[in-house]
Amino acid sequence: MPDSSKRPPRLILASSSPYRRELLERLRIPFDVAVPAIDETPLVGESPETTALRLAQAKARAVAAALSAGERALVIGSDQVATYDGHQIGKPGTHEKALAQLQGMRGREVLFHSALCVFDSGSGDAQAVDVVTRVRFRDLPDAALDAYLRAETPYDCAGSAKAEGLGIALLDAIESDDPTALIGLPLIALTRMLLAAGYPLLEVR
Template sequence: MHPPPLILASTSPYRRNLLARLGLLFQTDSPAIDERPLPSESAVALVQRLAEAKARAVAKRHPDALIIGSDQVACLDGAILGKPGGRDAAIAQLERAAGHKVIFQTGVCLLDARAQQAHTFVEPYCVHFRNLSRAQIEGYIERERPYDCAGSFKAEGLGIALFARLEGDDPTALIGLPLIRLVPLLESFGHCPLGAV
């Protein structure tokens, strides 16, 4: 029996590159949903809700597929940091983060569109930022322009130089798709990166 087609409900090149590491055949499709938080919604509730909403939006176009939805936010002292969108906001985010701990919450939903059955989880990952000068922050921003990244950095690139240390079970969670917890779920549907289980 063949596993259902695998769809990544995302246009993120970071998530696409992470999933490609597993060597599985998959397609991508844009979920195009409203990602604004609800009033008083926690970071964990937000990413879990959005991950499932993304998967369900794409399921309408792929009713026989297995769909991966994911969403991520960064939290500093309880406040949610989104994608900066531009230079000034990115500098402001990194100035706030310098010398502090930022917790990244990454929500994942694996949706079996055939049965409308959703498997969701949230994977936390902590980044302890170095004390950084304004010049260091501006130099980093000019080199990587991380305007589409929650927290204003790319951990897979020069962003690693911003950190004092990292804490978490799955380093791929920091980039946007926690593969360690995702792989066993994919295997349960016949998508086996290491071959037959």
């Protein structure tokens, strides 16, 4: 009979984002998905970094709180907030709001705060980090921005530009320590956290 004590802990991605799920699948490890029910509204006077970190941790803790008593899992929470000139930029939701976002960001440098939390429901330990990506947008005319939005409809992405798709044509430069952070889940930071939590990342297949 298999020794359950030697099994790696269950991994749970606390997110409704298909982009984060696709990124986590790159690691080729088993995981479940649970959608946390939390209010993602920024608090008054809260910095973008603080917002992203707070929400990433809140998502992970909310999913962990719903686990059965005694069940150990590593719960992954993540959140992304974009900002320029002190303005926080979230998911636009509509074409009109997305166009306004891109108009405001053209020719500017935008910071994307991609926060990550790994919460161990067994020990109560939480690891959290904010990975910052600097993105410089090209100064494109309204017609080009409108055409992009209609082609890719990135209305569920903070900043209205999908760098992994046609949105790369809107960007002049990207600076980051983690190339996956801008897409929504910093895998370099995540693998570091999983290894620190004792997860046998390169042994589980």
